[in-house]
Amino acid sequence: MSKVEAQIEKIFTSFDKDGDGNLSWDEVFSRMSSNSNIKDPLAATKSMFDHYNRDADTENLSIQEIREVLMSKKIKQDLIRTEKALRSKVKDFRKKYDTDNDGVVTFDEMYQLYLKDPDFDEEDDELSAEEREKAKCRRAKSSCRYFFSAVDKDKNDKLSYLEIHEYLKKHPEFDLGPSQ
Structure with missing residues (x-):
């Protein structure tokens, strides 16, 4: 069980007073009413049921329903973080190579930078x-050809933002290459 799933279960259990593995309307309403930060416990309870209740059973919320919604949110958050990191890497790539x-x-911009790299x-x-x-x-030309053959999808000897983005998405381990 992941850390997030353990947290979900802990919170769920704190709501599930009768321990039956489901949250009834009364259990949720009781918990919402006991929270002084919630001004309208009835609206909060309705909102929770509207948000998490994925099946036709409007009487109860299962831990599975809550887990599915929360995990999908976590996955979305992880995807957003990954996309931001990817965009940053593309920006760094272009900043370095788009001279x-x-x-x-x-091709020439990358080749010229490779020629300055002591690794070559x-x-x-x-x-x-x-x-x-x-x-x-x-060696520098061969490395550039190899890289361009993998990234330059339209074969115009120019790497666009989209081409770089797609390549880095598939190859997150890619290192920006030679130092300047």
């Missing part, structure tokens, strides 16, 4: 400086 601020990330440096001491630079360019 001309035109709203899209081009060739460490082979037997190569000349020119050969190391060429190897770095090949």
Whole structure:
């Protein structure tokens, strides 16, 4: 049982005075009446039944009905948090790679940043400086091609907000890549 489900059960049990696993109108009304913060216990009770009662049984609320409503709210809240985090990551991605601020990330913009990344440096001491630079360019270009092949759905060598968003949604583990 999750923490949220345990909290739901604890609250439910505090309402369920006869312990039958259902909340009657009287149990809910009694609890609402005992809460000094509730100005209109009758309206609060009606509201609770209207909100949580998912079946034809208007006499009682089951823990399952309450759990379903509350868990669906929690799921929605989690989805909203996830979407906000995703939008932030897309914004960070574009801020980093959209160097001309035109709203899209081009292959060249990403490639130029990859060239500045020391992770793409060739460490082979037997190569000349020119050969190391060429190897770095090949590695950076290859990485960009690989990334664009996965993200650039319309194959126009530009990554739109939507393309980046969809990719990051499917790959939340994605790291923003090379440091500047």
